[in-house]
Amino acid sequence: MRLSRYFMPTLREAPSDAQVVSHQLMLRAGMIRQEAAGIYAWLPLGLRVLKKIEQIVREEMDRAGAIEVLMPTLQLADLWRESGRYEDYGDEMLRITDRHKRDLLYGPTAEEVITEIFRAYVKSYKDLPKNLYNIQWKFRDERRPRFGVMRGREFLMKDAYSFDVDEAAARKSYNRMFIAYLNTYARMGLNVVPMKADPGPIGGDLSHEFIILADTGESQVFCHKDLVEMGAPGDVDWDGDLQPLVEQRTNLYAATEEMHDEAAFAQVPEDKRLSARGIEVGHIFYFGEKYSKPMKAEVAGPDGQNHPIHGGSYGVGVSRLTGAIIEASHDEAGIIWPDAVAPFGVAVINLRPGDAGTDEVSETAYQALIAAGKDPLLDDSDQRPGAKFAAIDLVGIPWQLVVGPKGVADGTVEIKRRATGEKQTLPLEQALKVICA
RNA sequence: CGGAGUGUGGCUCAGUCUGGUAGAGCACCGCGUUCGGGACGCGGGGGUCGCAGGUUCGAAUCCUGCCACUCCGACCA
Numbered sequence: 483m484r485l486s487r488y489f490m491p492t493l494r495e496a497p498s499d500a501q502v503v504s505h506q507l508m509l510r511a512g513m514i515r516q517e518a519a520g521i522y523a524w525l526p527l528g529l530r531v532l533k534k535i536e537q538i539v540r541e542e543m544d545r546a547g548a549i550e551v552l553m554p555t556l557q558l559a560d561l562w563r564e565s566g567r568y569e570d571y572g573d574e575m576l577r578i579t580d581r582h583k584r585d586l587l588y589g590p591t592a593e594e595v596i597t598e599i600f601r602a603y604v605k606s607y608k609d610l611p612k613n614l615y616n617i618q619w620k621f622r623d624e625r626r627p628r629f630g631v632m633r634g635r636e637f638l639m640k641d642a643y644s645f646d647v648d649e650a651a652a653r654k655s656y657n658r659m660f661i662a663y664l665n666t667y668a669r670m671g672l673n674v675v676p677m678k679a680d681p682g683p684i685g686g687d688l689s690h691e692f693i694i695l696a697d698t699g700e701s702q703v704f705c706h707k708d709l710v711e712m713g714a715p716g717d718v719d720w721d722g723d724l725q726p727l728v729e730q731r732t733n734l735y736a737a738t739e740e741m742h743d744e745a746a747f748a749q750v751p752e753d754k755r756l757s758a759r760g761i762e763v764g765h766i767f768y769f770g771e772k773y774s775k776p777m778k779a780e781v782a783g784p785d786g787q788n789h790p791i792h793g794g795s796y797g798v799g800v801s802r803l804t805g806a807i808i809e810a811s812h813d814e815a816g817i818i819w820p821d822a823v824a825p826f827g828v829a830v831i832n833l834r835p836g837d838a839g840t841d842e843v844s845e846t847a848y849q850a851l852i853a854a855g856k857d858p859l860l861d862d863s864d865q866r867p868g869a870k871f872a873a874i875d876l877v878g879i880p881w882q883l884v885v886g887p888k889g890v891a892d893g894t895v896e897i898k899r900r901a902t903g904e905k906q907t908l909p910l911e912q913a914l915k916v917i918c919a
Numbered sequence: 920c921g922g923a924g925u926g927u928g929g930c931u932c933a934g935u936c937u938g939g940u941a942g943a944g945c946a947c948c949g950c951g952u953u954c955g956g957g958a959c960g961c962g963g964g965g966g967u968c969g970c971a972g973g974u975u976c977g978a979a980u981c982c983u984g985c986c987a988c989u990c991c992g993a994c995c996a
Contacts, residue, residue, distance in 0.1 A: 494945060494957065495931045499989055509930095519988065573920095574995080591996085625920065625994070639996050765996065799996035833955060868956040875956090886955055896955085 485861045489526050492873050504808035505630025507817050511877040520627025520635030530825035535803050538669050539640045546662035547720050548613040548642050553595045559585035561594040565776050574622045588621040593773050596643040601779040607647045611655050615642030631805045638801040644794040652792040656688050657724035659766050659796040661715050663692050668714035671820025675709045677736040692764035696809040699759035704747050705736035707754045761806045766796040817878030818901050827856035828881035829874045833867045839890040854918045881917050
């Protein structure tokens with residue numbers, strides 16, 4: 483992409499509405515524009531990041547055996563009356579009436595819809611297990627939206643739903659998602675810690691929040707240090723026994739403030755106790771027959787009788803992650819994108835557009851990087867060098883390849899790694915090798 | 920939903936107390952000098968001062984009502 487033809491409206495100063503750093507940086511980098519409280523338009527740069535995060539989530543869901551569907555944003559109120567949640571959900575649910583005076587709602591989640599779909603087609607235990615997910619916009623009319631896209635009213639969520647014949651089978655489905663989540667966040671360059679969450683009315687131990695550690699996180703969290711460094715399992719035998727991998731994590735102490743047990747935390751060796759700030763970026767739970775019973779999602783068992791299925795649901799806040807990653811990765815100059823989610827892989831900065839030498843070298847570099855699949859942004863804009871450096875630092879592109887008249891005269895370019903600030907002056911061929919390594 | 924605050928060009932803000940021709944910086948347009956970490960000079964364009972009433976000869980400014988947004992708290996991908 484050539485910056486001169488792109489739409490990347492960066493701001494020198496953050497709008498005063500924005501208080502948290504990720505929100506300020508997203509506005510300054512021209513990623514989003516607020517249209518109403520908790521409702522945002524995604525501008526080209528923001529959309530690129532959002533799509534990359536979404537794609538990572540999708541790939542890891544697919545790898546773990548989940549199947550993608552797409553459910554509507556608008557749902558029938560009658561379905562929610564059936565599950566008993568229509569009245570319970572309260573003012574957070576955005577209720578809509580169509581021209582026929584039919585009650586609709588903008589989905590805050592999709593247990594009802596997916597259960598309706600499932601029960602229409604699946605009738606036998608032989609068809610289980612199944613895990614269906616979608617990545618769709620949700621709306622929750624929060625009392626107080628804040629923190630930019632981290633607590634918007636409209637947000638993009640991946641929500642997966644598992645269907646199993648009994649609790650033991652549901653636990654296996656749960657474990658697959660548990661591992662898939664670890665892999666998902668690791669690919670985004672995040673340190674994530676699964677923490678025991680309030681299981682709600684169902685009880686049991688099958689509910690975890692996935693928390694990334696960031697100094698500006700909104701909740702206080704406590705955990706065993708080893709969890710942070712443990713890394714992700716990667717590809718595993720998804721049909722095998724995942725319980726040991728899960729227990730390797732759940733056996734170590736980890737809890738958010740609400741679930742914190744000071745006595746249990748005191749059992750953790752002192753040098754392993756970590757008390758930090760965190761942001762919730764995922765939540766998984768098993769809810770048994772909560773929806774299948776009232777909504778009659780049943781399959782025939784080997785005994786020939788119908789049994790309600792055992793369900794679980796698994797959420798990832800996709801739009802929230804854009805903000806959360808920034809909270810975890812930024813400096814005074816701006817955003818520092820992990821390579822996997824960066825809007826562009828590298829910025830080629832032509833310091834003197836119109837100069838035959840810099841134009842030629844920039845163009846050569848740009849074409850080579852396109853060919854290498856590095857998705858480059860060519861800054862061919864007519865601005866002073868300082869402004870260009872500041873803008874590219876701000877938007878957080880992982881690599882900068884700087885083409886200036888001085889370098890062209892000695893046959894070199896400068897490359898800079900955004901995360902470390904490390905600079906190298908090299909002939910173009912070598913610079914490209916370093917970036918493409 | 921309780922408490923606090925803010926609405927003035929695209930962005931940051933001054934002006935409001937004490938009513939009297941709407942301002943600055945950044946951004947934008949033109950010309951010139953510049954050009955390796957957010958340059959400088961000269962000239963220019965752009966604002967129903969959140970909305971609606973009211974007071975007044977006269978309202979960004981005072982009064983009333985409403986709306987929007989932000990922050991703190993209780994609740995949440």
